[in-house]
């Protein structure tokens with residue numbers, strides 16, 4: 524009997540302490556909750572006093588109002604969804620390929636990216652001016668003003684300084700870019716992803732490269748159009764006559780029913796110019812078979828020959 528009583532007593536003591544532990548814990552949580560609430564209220568009240576009476580804070584608000592910054596996104600994100608693991612690996616092994624993709628992306632979105640970059644540069648200029656004025660706000664509210672308030676002097680100054688830091692404007696002055704690439708296997712079992720980051724300076728550099736490439740493409744297209752338009756009726760006749768009205772590949776003639784055309788030996792698309800030595804008579808069948816193809820040696824010789832002449836595209 525005594526033994527059972529002892530066990531019961533020990534059990535009761537254990538239960539008592541366990542319950543006590545939880546009660547204390549809950550009490551502790553409740554007390555800290557109220558303390559925090561009071562603290563927040565007090566903090567809010569103090570902050571309100573400072574906001575209403577601080578000369579520094581008022582001057583800062585006035586300064587902030589006098590500056591307007593463009594609202595910008597601070598990063599450009601471009602994702603390439605690879606349709607095969609091989610393509611993913613290609614980017615993963617040679618991240619320089621992503622630079623080309625970024626350039627193409629910039630060309631596609633040139634206007635918005637350029638505007639964003641220019642806006643960020645403008646923001647930076649204005650922000651530098653702002654910072655100068657901000658740094659000049661190096662005073663605190665007069666002691667005599669604070670002494671009449673329901674707050675300790677040191678506390679007031681501490682809050683005032685904190686508000687100055689917290690309310691400093693923080694516009695976007697730099698834009699970064701990120702090119703991501705990913706691949707997900709058909710059933711979604713495996714997914715891979717990688718990325719390359721670009722700084723603002725990188726982005727500015729690639730914007731320039733994109734402009735150059737676009738310029739080149741435009742002048743290249745103009746070159747093709749220009750050279751093709753040079754083949755007028757007179758020149759066409761001269762070439763047909765020179766080639767005895769005969770296809771220079773199969774020898775077919777108009778009399779035999781062949782339709783003859785004048786062809787650029789080195790295609791315009793490959794840099795060929797409209798000069799008599801680069802034109803030949805072909806029948807339509809041979810011409811459509813040739814299209815933009817040309818002999819590699821012919822091309823090399825041609826480029827060597829025209830190298831001394833200035834390429835105008």
Ligand SMILES: [Zn+2]
Nearest residue numbers: 770773806809
């Ligand atoms: Zn032919």
